[in-house]
Amino acid sequence: MTYQRTPTQDTLRYQWNVNVIGKPALRLNRWLAQLRQPKPSPYLAPPLNITPRTKELIARHYLEGRYANLHRKVAWVTSGAPAEILKALNFYVLYPENHAALCGAARTVVDIATEAENAGYSRDLCSYARTDIGALLSGKTPVGKLPKPDLLMACTNICQTVLFWYQAVAHHFRIPLILIDTPFVYTTASDQAINYVWRQLDAAVPIAERVAGDFLSSRKLEQVTRLSKLAAELWMQIIERGKHRPAPISVFDQFIHMAPIVEMRGEAYTVDFYAALLKEVEQRIAKGISAVKQERKRLLWDNLPIWYRLRFIAEKLGAHGVALVVSTYTNAWAELAPMFDPKNPMASGARTYLHAILNRGTGYKLAMMQKMIADYQLDGAILHSDRSCKPYSIGQMDQRDRLLRESGVPALLLEADHGDPRAFAEEQVANRLEAFVEMLGE
Amino acid sequence: METPVIPHRLEIIHAHKAHGGWVAAVLPIHYPRALFRAFDILPVEVWGPPRIDPTLGSAHLQPYVCSIVRNALAYLLDGRLNVADFIVVPHTCDSLQGFASILIDFVKPTQPVLPIYLPRGKRLSDLIFLTDEFKALYRTLAELTHREPSPADLMAAIEREEQADDLLAQLHHGRRNLALSQTDLYRLIRSREYLPAETFVEIAGAVVQSARSLPPPNDIPIMLSGIVPEPLTLFDALTQLNAYVAADDFAACGRRLYERGSRADPFERMAERILLAPPDSTRGSSMQDRLDHLTTLAQTTGARGIVFYDVKFCEPELFYLPVLREGLQRANLPSVVIEFDLNDGLTQQTQTRLEAFIEMIGGTQ
Numbered sequence: 022m023t024y025q026r027t028p029t030q031d032t033l034r035y036q037w038n039v040n041v042i043g044k045p046a047l048r049l050n051r052w053l054a055q056l057r058q059p060k061p062s063p064y065l066a067p068p069l070n071i072t073p074r075t076k077e078l079i080a081r082h083y084l085e086g087r088y089a090n091l092h093r094k095v096a097w098v099t100s101g102a103p104a105e106i107l108k109a110l111n112f113y114v115l116y117p118e119n120h121a122a123l124c125g126a127a128r129t130v131v132d133i134a135t136e137a138e139n140a141g142y143s144r145d146l147c148s149y150a151r152t153d154i155g156a157l158l159s160g161k162t163p164v165g166k167l168p169k170p171d172l173l174m175a176c177t178n179i180c181q182t183v184l185f186w187y188q189a190v191a192h193h194f195r196i197p198l199i200l201i202d203t204p205f206v207y208t209t210a211s212d213q214a215i216n217y218v219w220r221q222l223d224a225a226v227p228i229a230e231r232v233a234g235d236f237l238s239s240r241k242l243e244q245v246t247r248l249s250k251l252a253a254e255l256w257m258q259i260i261e262r263g264k265h266r267p268a269p270i271s272v273f274d275q276f277i278h279m280a281p282i283v284e285m286r287g288e289a290y291t292v293d294f295y296a297a298l299l300k301e302v303e304q305r306i307a308k309g310i311s312a313v314k315q316e317r318k319r320l321l322w323d324n325l326p327i328w329y330r331l332r333f334i335a336e337k338l339g340a341h342g343v344a345l346v347v348s349t350y351t352n353a354w355a356e357l358a359p360m361f362d363p364k365n366p367m368a369s370g371a372r373t374y375l376h377a378i379l380n381r382g383t384g385y386k387l388a389m390m391q392k393m394i395a396d397y398q399l400d401g402a403i404l405h406s407d408r409s410c411k412p413y414s415i416g417q418m419d420q421r422d423r424l425l426r427e428s429g430v431p432a433l434l435l436e437a438d439h440g441d442p443r444a445f446a447e448e449q450v451a452n453r454l455e456a457f458v459e460m461l462g463e
Numbered sequence: 464m465e466t467p468v469i470p471h472r473l474e475i476i477h478a479h480k481a482h483g484g485w486v487a488a489v490l491p492i493h494y495p496r497a498l499f500r501a502f503d504i505l506p507v508e509v510w511g512p513p514r515i516d517p518t519l520g521s522a523h524l525q526p527y528v529c530s531i532v533r534n535a536l537a538y539l540l541d542g543r544l545n546v547a548d549f550i551v552v553p554h555t556c557d558s559l560q561g562f563a564s565i566l567i568d569f570v571k572p573t574q575p576v577l578p579i580y581l582p583r584g585k586r587l588s589d590l591i592f593l594t595d596e597f598k599a600l601y602r603t604l605a606e607l608t609h610r611e612p613s614p615a616d617l618m619a620a621i622e623r624e625e626q627a628d629d630l631l632a633q634l635h636h637g638r639r640n641l642a643l644s645q646t647d648l649y650r651l652i653r654s655r656e657y658l659p660a661e662t663f664v665e666i667a668g669a670v671v672q673s674a675r676s677l678p679p680p681n682d683i684p685i686m687l688s689g690i691v692p693e694p695l696t697l698f699d700a701l702t703q704l705n706a707y708v709a710a711d712d713f714a715a716c717g718r719r720l721y722e723r724g725s726r727a728d729p730f731e732r733m734a735e736r737i738l739l740a741p742p743d744s745t746r747g748s749s750m751q752d753r754l755d756h757l758t759t760l761a762q763t764t765g766a767r768g769i770v771f772y773d774v775k776f777c778e779p780e781l782f783y784l785p786v787l788r789e790g791l792q793r794a795n796l797p798s799v800v801i802e803f804d805l806n807d808g809l810t811q812q813t814q815t816r817l818e819a820f821i822e823m824i825g826g827t828q
């Protein structure tokens with residue numbers, strides 16, 4: 022005889038594990054972390070005070086995910102997907118890319134991605150995809166357990182890779198995949214492209230409703246979109262504080278604190294979190310605290326972070342008084358904020374999601390970098406040529422040349438991979454960084 | 464039958480230009496041939512090409528970009544595409560999308576670059592979008608050529624392409640009864656990449672006409688899958704190994720067996736034909752659709768194993784392999800993956816692996 026759990030028992034189990042045990046434990050963890058003194062760096066400012074809260078938020082998100090299948094529907098979505106519709110339908114929304122980034126930071130990628138490689142996924146594929154597919158096949162994850170999805174949503178505004186990746190996941194779980202296909206934007210999006218995306222958003226609603234077993238409330242969608250917009254606006258302000266000399270916050274800080282803007286958009290607590298982060302950044306400016314203690318040179322970072330060597334690169338540059346103050350990557354979740362119109366979520370969503378940086382031409386990205394160089398008074402740029410991410414990396418060789426020729430700043434092309442340390446040659450990277458910093462001069 | 468005489472690519476290009484027509488260099492894979500022909504533009508496809516010095520392309524593209532894209536750029540920078548009046552780049556994959564973007568933003572060739580976005584589904588929204596995309600392309604071509612083909616002109620061009628595609632399908636499906644070597648068959652199939660439809664119809668028509676019922680070959684039937692069969696000597700090598708290509712799932716060949724359209728509007732008809740083509744990774748087909756297609760193809764042609772012959776770094780193809788291979792294995796269809804770079808030719812390693820695979824499936828008869 023098999024024992025069947027009732028929905029009430031499932032909900033009770035969820036409440037017990039998440040709200041009674043889990044969250045208070047995480048809160049306690051945060052308090053303890055706040056009491057601990059972080060190891061000081063001779064070159065870098067201490068971590069932002071909000072760091073334990075960031076960790077708590079992320080841990081809470083994955084804790085809820087771990088038990089989500091017990092009491093609500095789960096959707097896996099790509100980082101550029103219009104998740105507001107799913108949030109408004111009360112899905113637990115998981116971002117596999119974020120999970121893979123977390124695996125990168127936790128240095129578990131090789132172990133997990135090998136599971137996918139053993140199943141036949143080539144090492145030439147994006148390491149995010151390999152990591153998540155490896156996690157799905159083996160159950161390995163540093164967050165305990167990932168919830169099984171009931172629905173998938175892939176938006177091609179970051180790459181085509183996600184479409185193939187999600188096709189594989191849809192096949193594995195035999196669940197519906199909502200595709201939001203976003204035609205590439207060279208200058209501005211054509212009417213036909215906007216209408217196309219809008220039609221797909223409209224068509225996504227009944228599919229999501231069917232899986233959710235509920236109807237989409239336009240009031241809820243408006244509210245979620247408003248919260249997304251508010252959080253993105255705050256994130257934009259935080260990034261823009263980097264214009265201050267010396268910069269109060271570095272790109273490395275942004276990498277660490279960007280998880281909520283990616284995976285917790287549309288939540289009131291995310292807005293509160295970024296309001297608090299902005300406040301702390303402003304306090305740093307008031308107190309004269311800079312991310313790099315002796316800021317001498319200021320640089321831009323292009324492309325994804327090298328998640329498993331953030332500290333190494335930060336220290337390497339910091340030792341020479343070099344601060345990374347702005348990045349095209351973290352900016353991607355800020356620059357679209359003005360386009361969101363909560364009163365008109367579908368139409369504005371169609372336009373907004375089309376204009377993601379990775380869905381735009383290489384010339385647009387160059388223009389954005391040049392503007393950042395002027396606005397943030399930068400001395401150079403590091404372009405991470407990310408073996409895993411062709412859409413972000415193609416064009417960088419020309420962009421590097423033009424930054425030098427047109428903006429008069431040197432740019433370094435740094436070969437690596439955002440997640441897979443097997444594509445990272447530490448000594449070579451260290452030497453190239455040293456040589457580049459030397460070239461920047463005094 | 465004798466080896467059909469297929470005019471050379473350059474011969475065709477010069478003849479077409481001599482009568483005042485234009486030429487478009489077209490990157491892989493799907494595009495509306497009829498639309499270009501209605502403007503008297505001859506599409507000539509650029510699949511790499513193989514065995515050229517890729518150094519010029521390496522100044523703009525990282526080494527982890529596939530050789531089709533790197534070679535195409537090197538070819539263009541070397542002035543070898545100067546004969547083309549337009550460069551057409553379908554957004555087949557991230558690499559070709561990036562290629563189109565750097566052409567437009569940085570490389571700036573003398574010819575206009577015309578990107579075409581292909582939707583990744585076959586829903587009504589995809590059909591509407593692709594139809595609109597073709598209408599936009601029509602307007603651009605009208606501006607550039609100062610011509611405005613009428614709907615009847617467009618339909619006539621579509622009819623010519625449909626006739627050529629019918630014959631192409633007959634070559635594929637009736638290959639057993641064609642007295643052609645495998646290499647000649649694929650040379651003819653691939654001539655569709657540059658021959659005007661009417662010339663192709665003439666040559667392929669004669670070949671199909673001369674088909675007769677031949678005894679089944681003794682060789683081991685296999686299927687090939689991938690983006691493009693390069694170099695053509697691959698087929699000589701297979702023949703020597705006593706293997707017979709019973710069917711293919713190449714993006715350049717079998718995945719472009721477009722059926723006749725049903726719609727009366729020419730733009731919708733061109734869009735419909737592409738969206739309803741056999742499953743293709745680059746058009747975002749589901750794993751199941753591709754698996755069903757391959758399994759059926761193998762079963763109907765008697766193929767006993769599948770060679771996935773993939774261009775190195777080709778993400779769209781690589782992603783599908785694990786699911787396809789597992790599903791095929793369940794259907795008792797063994798497979799092997801061989802990756803290649805266009806500039807390497809047919810390597811000894813490839814030949815050895817093919818030999819081992821064919822021996823293996825030959826032995827399990």
Ligand code: SF4
Binds near residue numbers: 147150379409
């Ligand atoms: S890292 Fe690049 S290729 Fe990988 S999922 Fe993200 S955008 Fe796509």
Ligand code: SF4
Binds near residue numbers: 557
């Ligand atoms: S081989 Fe693959 S990656 Fe290269 S152009 Fe063709 S589809 Fe794109």
